[in-house]
Amino acid sequence: MGKTIKLISGDGEMFEVEEAVAFQSNIIKSLADEDNADDCIPLPRVDSQILSKVLEFCRKHANSPSVHTKFAAIPSELCPKHDGSAAGASSSESSSAHSETCRACYDAVMKLVQWDLEFVKVDLDLIHHLLKAANYLDIEDLMFMAVEGAANAIRGNNPEEIRKLFDLENDFTPEEEKEILKEYSWLDDPFEP
């Protein structure tokens, strides 16, 4: 087991994880870089239930490159098949060229994506918490997937349903509502008020 990081949730629970897992979070990474004599990082705004879910995600993504951001390709060093024996710099072109042709990398990425999609098939409450945690801890892939989870809830719904799901108040005046209906009358199947 490599170097580990200790994290303390808002409700006082301690989580010890490998650096590679914890450093998925840019915030944790920068906090750890500052020479902390303590080597215990407090995360007051994340409680243990959410933190454990977050760490589950991070564990899965620890040894894969980011699959959801714009540069989604596996550098040859990390390719499961080639095992670092492939030559070439880890510049974006050579890496993307590699994973475009390497079936093993492609499969690995797809499996991870599938796992991620399942991960966010949870109730909206948890999605809310994951969104906040991903934002607070600055975890790019988690943010991406949490957004996907939220988008699943938003998609295909009308304004009233969206308000209910996301706890929003309808703060338009009746006149404003009429204006808005007119503004969006160009939609096929315009929404009802």
Place this chain on the structure above:
Amino acid sequence: MAMLPDEIWAHILEIGTDSASLTYRDLCALAMASRRLSRLSAEPALWSTLLAIDFPDGEKVSPSPKALYQTRFKLEKAKRVALQRAKMLFAQSKVAVSRKRLQELKLSLVREGDRLKAAVEELRNLERARTASVALNVWQPDVVRGRQKQIVEQCTVPIESRVCALKMEVQVCKQQIANFNKTYEEEKKKLGKHKQALASLEYHPLQSHFNSTPSDSNKRKRLELSSDSKLSSAAFEWDEQEKAESF
């Protein structure tokens, strides 16, 4: 469930539209939900993204991407409506042509039927004449004889050859009638099909807004891909975007 702050909503909108998880419709629904979301979803960058996804061939830069989107959308819709009408008119004309053909066939059948009747009638008369002339060779009571002589005299044509011709005519008529009937049935089936095609054009399915535009169905395909397994969009679409951006 506490509310999500603006920052997170901004992420949701940006990442959602970038990955085609949220469509123009979703953005509009969000805009209609609350003042805050209305402001956030009016962000021009979001609509520029939607433009690039839904209407890739066209103006890319515009001071107001949202307005441009609306314009392109309406244009697509108008094209779609015009195409639909053209299809309808075509289907209607096919139905009309079929109906006309059926009418013509009916007339032909009637005409042929009349010809058949006339031929059969004439045959019957000739038969009578033939019987009469044969009977004259045999002894008949005078009163009968007189009548038979009349029949024979009235018949001015050579009986045997005429009977032959008529029998052929009867056959031909029957054949023609059979043909016309067959064609009639076929044309009836065609009419049925054309009517069905017309009816299906006139039917408006409930999910019309999903299938309405080509870009909509592309979007839907992308949504299906992305929500089912995020296959191509994950690894390669991003690569493509990167390549596109480097131009």
